[in-house]
Amino acid sequence: MDVKTAFLNGDLEEEIYMEQPEGCVVPGKEKNCNYSKYEDNTCVVICLYVDDMLIFGTSLEVVCETKKFLGSKFDMKDLREVDVILRIKITRTPNALKLSQEHYVEKILRKFGHFDYKPVSTLYDHPHSQLKKNREHSISQIEYAQIIGNLMYFMNCTRPDITYAIGRLSRYTQSPNQDHWTTVRRVLKYLRGTINYGLCFNGFPSVFEGFSDANWISDSNEMKSISGYVFILGGSAVSWKSAKQTCIT
Secondary structure: OEEOOHHHOOOOOOOOOOOOOOOOOOOOOOOOOEEEEEEOOEEEEEEEEOOEEEEEEOOHHHHHHHHHHHHHHOOEEOOOOOOEEOOEEEEEOOOOEEEEOHHHHHHHHHHOOOOOOOOOOOOOOOOHHHOOOOOOOOOOHHHHHHHHHHHHHHHHHOOHHHHHHHHHHHHHOOOOOHHHHHHHHHHHHHHHHOOOOEEEEOOOOOOOEEEEEEOOOOOOOOOOOEEEEEEEEOOEEEEEEEEEOOOOO
């Protein structure tokens, strides 16, 4: 569903003179993007992003009722069954649902001139401990930051397999050197070779599972360990992270 001229639909009772500073949240007044309703053993969920929304529920009837109600309040366009939203492609089969971004990965690879490079099957071709802070002049810092930003979007949406690599490379965004660029190009080649990778949910196992680990400062150049976790439901990852710990262990 798409709300037409969504920004013109809000009615404020008071005149706003100053916006609330970032980080100051009044309990119970958070900006929600997920809304749900449970009634008579049925459930409907609305996922909202600006003026676009996904509506799904336990039955087609409750979904249609929700769409009808929203349509009576706002001027909306029904885009029917979703296939792409927020650059995430949704592919359905009789037994599974897949979230992927191959179309957007291809666009980014072509944008930075790496689509025709020879693909590789691994993220690293040398020990990651060689990646250190640059003490000299940075190399193409703006382009490096642009690539890392795009890679972070893939990492957060559908590619947990590149999380650790991007976590390491993002530390050098301010001043990248040749080693950092070599590794970034390796990641782009890896994405080219695994362009069809994504998250596939087949409903099994239905038990919520979680796994975590840490490297216990395996890198002599580090002062803090790196922790990672992944939570799996329905056959694929639903939450994941790899980051430097906030304290020394």
